[in-house]
Amino acid sequence: MKGVRVFASLVFVALCSAYTVDYKGHQLWRVDDITAAQLDDVRAIIKNLDLDVWASGRTWVDVRVTPQLRRSLGKTLAALNLNFRVQTEDLQSPIDEERNNLRQRKSSTGITIDDYNDLETIEAFMKETAANYDWVTIESIGKSLEGRDLWVNILSVPGGAEKPIAWIDCGIHAREWITHSTCVYGLDHLTKEYGKDQEVTELLDKYDIYLMPVYNPDGYSFTWTDDRMWRKNRAPTSDPFCIGVDLNRNQDDGHWDGPYSSTDPCSDAYRGTAPFSEPESKAVSDYIESLTQHQKVNAYFNLHSYSQLWMHVFGWTFELAPENDVLESVSKIGCDAIKATHGETFDYGPIASTIYPANGGTADWGYKIGIVHSYGLELRDRSSFILPKSEILPAAEETWAGIRAALMAIE
Ligand SMILES: [Zn+2]
Structure with a gap:
């Protein structure tokens, strides 16, 4: 019984403490209505700025935008006539909310x-x-x-x-x-x-x-x-400041070294x-x-x-x-x-x-x-x-x- 109580309080402590990585000021942008002719432009922007792509469909893509990138990315997209909107104003707030909810719920x-x-x-x-x-x-x-x-x-x-x-x-x-x-x-x-x-x-x-x-x-x-937003594994890389390999770009599919993955250890792909x-x-x-x-x-x-x-x-x-x-x-x-x-x-x-x-x-x-x-x-x-x-x-x-x-x- 005592062991259970100690474990439960450890869980509580772990949930109470804040995450080390803070996304305050980061935003989620949706670039929408992308035409076939604009696709290459969008891919080039993502690659050049090493944007963290959260999701995408045939005509849209969601990217995380750091506070430092907002202005320049907005200008670049506008110059290419690409539509975009801010989907989440401040990414830290849903993360905090989820954590608070989890903390309140986890009683066992x-x-x-x-x-x-x-x-x-x-x-x-x-x-x-x-x-x-x-x-x-x-x-x-x-x-x-x-x-x-x-x-x-x-x-x-x-x-x-x-x-x-x-x-x-x-x-x-x-x-x-x-x-x-x-x-x-x-x-x-x-x-x-x-x-x-x-x-x-x-x-x-x-x-x-x-x-x-x-x-x-x-x-x-x-x-x-x-x-909360970590994607890759936790492998050290050749860059001492960048950790992790995308395990879904690491498979021996016969085309591992093709153009649609990243050679940059800092990239999420x-x-x-x-x-x-x-x-x-x-x-x-x-x-x-x-x-x-x-x-x-x-x-x-x-x-x-x-x-x-x-x-x-x-x-x-x-x-x-x-x-x-x-x-x-x-x-x-x-x-x-x-x-x-x-x-x-x-x-x-x-x-x-x-x-x-x-x-x-x-x-x-x-x-x-x-x-x-x-x-x-x-x-x-x-x-x-x-x-x-x-x-x-x-x-x-x-x-x-x-x-x-x-x-x-x-x-
Ligand atoms: Zn995935």
């Missing part, structure tokens, strides 16, 4: 399915679930750079012929908290509803589900202690020194590849936020995959199931034309090793990484409805 140390949970709470829940169900196991598939375990839950109900695998991971980008909560919800929902809910039962009778709620534990931990240079991406990819040696891996879902997009290959080129028709049809099935859940619409299409071209991404790597159904999903909402608590459960429910429908449609 256990998992809260409809809320955000810190790394230790998620890990404890993963272990507890494995202990409670004899068809759920937990495995550490490697260590992060800072020595944290990379945990995966395996949901494999007994009986029937050997099943194909569906792999779902969350939190490759640390600040995308809704993804961690969506994986946690999936673990809770699938285990509790198997044998009761027909759709869940059918899914687990068809697939072995591999679920990784925290792909990037060092980064996720850092978003709870120091910088820094690709690292070599494909799979990072322990997290190396461990996950080695593990998935080893699974393919003895079992069919039918699908790979890599979850992100935000923008409400369902994307398939390719990211590295605008060319379409030979399987584009089937990928579009499965994506549509997923998006329709999402819409049927709470009415939210998701756009779908190839990564390069739906969000932006990118080298070294997970979907292209999955495709390269033979997992044609490799998808990147951008969850709710369309305006911020700080998704209100009231939207956590609906977001998780619709995402799993989409993933389930897609998996049932894949042959």
Whole structure:
């Protein structure tokens, strides 16, 4: 009992203390109504100013703008006839609000399915679930750079012929908290509803589900202690002032060193020194590849936020995959199931034309090793990484409805 009280007060202290990194005066700008002819200009501005891109769609992009950049960026955009508006006046204020809300809510140390949970709470829940169900196991598939375990839950109900695998991971980008909560919800929902809910039962009778709620534990931990908006892992780089590799630009997709990732260690899209240079991406990819040696891996879902997009290959080129028709049809099935859940619409299409071209991404790597159904999903909402608590459960429910429908449609 005493131990519990000490732990609870530690959580309280951690939540009370302010983040080290302050975004006071930083703004979120949306550059909107971008025409095809203006796209190259926008990409050049982002690259030249090394802007932190938060999200984007076919005709818009959200960027974080520091106080120092406001004037010059505004002038540059205006000179190019690009429309923009300030979406968030002061980014620190939603961050503070979220932290205050979390502090008030967290009275227990256990998992809260409809809320955000810190790394230790998620890990404890993963272990507890494995202990409670004899068809759920937990495995550490490697260590992060800072020595944290990379945990995966395996949901494999007994009986029937050997099943194909569906792999779902969350939190490759640390600040995308809704993804961690969506994986946690999936673990809770699938285990509790198997044998009761027909759709869940059918899914687990068809697939072995591999679920990784925290792909990037060092980064996720850092978003709870120091910088809510941290994206990359926590690797030291050649620049002593810049930390971290973007794990979704570090994959050995055959085009890692292409033009759509950054060689600058200070960039949020820094690709690292070599494909799979990072322990997290190396461990996950080695593990998935080893699974393919003895079992069919039918699908790979890599979850992100935000923008409400369902994307398939390719990211590295605008060319379409030979399987584009089937990928579009499965994506549509997923998006329709999402819409049927709470009415939210998701756009779908190839990564390069739906969000932006990118080298070294997970979907292209999955495709390269033979997992044609490799998808990147951008969850709710369309305006911020700080998704209100009231939207956590609906977001998780619709995402799993989409993933389930897609998996049932894949042959
Ligand atoms: Zn992301």
